[in-house]
Amino acid sequence: MSDTLQSVSGGALADASNAAWTDRYTHAVMDTFGPPQRVLVRGEGAYVWDADGRRYLDLLAGIAVNALGHAHPTLTAAISAQLGTLCHVSNFFATPTQIGLAERLLHLAGAPEGSRVFFTNSGTEAVEAAFKMARRNRGEDGSRTRVLALEGGFHGRSMGALALTAKAAYREPFEPLPGGVEHVPFGDTAALEEAFSPAAVAERGGVAAFVLEPLQGEAGVRPLPPGYLAHARRLTADAGALLVLDEVQTGVGRTGSWFAFQQPEIGGGVLPDVVTVAKGLGGGFPVGATIAFGERAATLLGRGQHGTTFGGNPVAAAAGLATLGVIERDALLENVRHVGAVLSSEIEAAGNPLVAGVRGRGLLLAVQLTRPVAADVAAAALEAGFVVNAVAPDAIRLAPPLILTADQARDVARFFAAVTVPDTTVPAERES
Structure with missing residues (x-):
């Protein structure tokens, strides 16, 4: 990192953790979005890294913004x-x-x-x-x-x-x-x-x-x-x-x-x-x-x-x-159609009882859940190295970069095949 950037940020990125940056965030940034889930410091292709050095497959792309992923050489x-x-x-x-x-x-x-x-x-x-x-x-x-x-x-x-x-x-x-x-x-x-x-x-x-x-x-x-x-x-x-x-x-x-x-x-x-x-x-x-x-x-x-x-x-x-x-x-429209079909079909084919289906088109998809546990699924995804969005109580939005590969899509499908969330529903009392 250049001396200029270190001066602007108040210290080298390597010297601060997610927790330290989040603490600074709460004292400097207006609270319109709530606390950040992670503090991201760099990206490459479809991946981003946080201040603790953990890598994530970015399936949100800044909410459908980073069409070419991160640090694309032609764009930069x-x-x-x-x-x-x-x-x-x-x-x-x-x-x-x-x-x-x-x-x-x-x-x-x-x-x-x-x-x-x-x-x-x-x-x-x-x-x-x-x-x-x-x-x-x-x-x-x-x-x-x-x-x-x-x-x-x-x-x-x-x-x-x-x-x-x-x-x-x-x-x-x-x-x-x-x-x-x-x-x-x-x-x-x-x-x-x-x-x-x-x-x-x-x-x-x-x-x-x-x-x-x-x-x-x-x-x-x-x-x-x-x-x-x-x-x-x-x-x-x-x-x-x-x-x-x-x-x-x-x-x-x-x-x-x-x-x-x-x-x-x-x-x-x-x-x-x-x-x-x-x-x-x-x-x-x-x-x-x-x-x-x-x-x-x-x-x-x-x-x-x-x-x-x-x-x-x-x-x-x-x-x-x-x-x-x-x-x-790079024929990315064709890639969107192909990888989107892989992503939706393989998530549905995994047979997880938590997943009711996938809707949407191309690489703008929602994984419909059978219970209103989207926030828990999104948190589990982040821990597993995937950035997703709980767009509704019972739905997860996927809007990855258009450069997402079929192999990366299959990694996502494997997560949805395995993810579980405890059922915390309180049983209704029986009538006497």
Whole structure:
């Protein structure tokens, strides 16, 4: 480690343990996430190491962020090279990397002529831009006043994105939130049709946008029912509403295609009006984007109506271009499909009575448990050298780097085959 880094960190990493770093964390970092499970000091490929020198197979990838794993040589070289030429400029100017990344995203998304990209620093900011686009889609008479979102959806924690997020525990401490948002039941086509019905429009106003995830990540990796997205496309098109797909977690190859809506089983050939993307786009470097499909959507936000200081800066754009380039060069979409199938099939085939099944697509999966012991399973996994996420009381989320190998997937399956958690359920008293 350089003297500079030692000075910044207050001592060499080798001189501090997990316990020592955690103690310092509790006195320096705001308590919004709780105590860290471990303090990680380096990574390579699909593995990370903690301050005590223990190695872990990273099956969370920073919550679907580190698409290429850790310290990928192509990504680090691209970021370093860009830092050595131009780090940041204001949005009064453009850079080749910014323009190149926008063009690349439009091509990969299959966006039609007239489409445009707005760059952000995160998924939350990408959703925030989409929300403002919805506000601008009120119609000539201003009658489209409602924005629909799905129950169980998670779209971020800024005030606009939080208004779209359904979970009461996230919303209630910060109410009142921006109004006009209605949450409809997950996967219920009849309820969706009611929200667009003439009676609903007459009573509550027209619909400006419908915002949803193709697979709900934070709700436990829940795929939409077959045909639901196509049905939503028909309803939004007829109403003049925007169909906004939140692909912050599902985009950039996570499900085995560049975007989840491109898979026939999910999208059914639909073309959305807006797609938000972030997380894996920069391979770990903060970058997000709001992709507007077609001239109508692309012109909803005019000059001076939205902005960002760091969005699309040359280093972030270089990271995005490098990430997309490696995914294509190394055929990682095919790897995601193959390794995801190995991971899900071998976990299910292991026959552990604690495991009810695996759902999801590609390398965004949830291991469904037969009991609400996900936190215990996640703790056991960490002790065994696997980083996973207890996304629900009875579900474990797996979102590893796209470079995960089949052999590493089999290591994961062996863990799920063997893991046990004591049943602490108290038997109900018999009636006398």
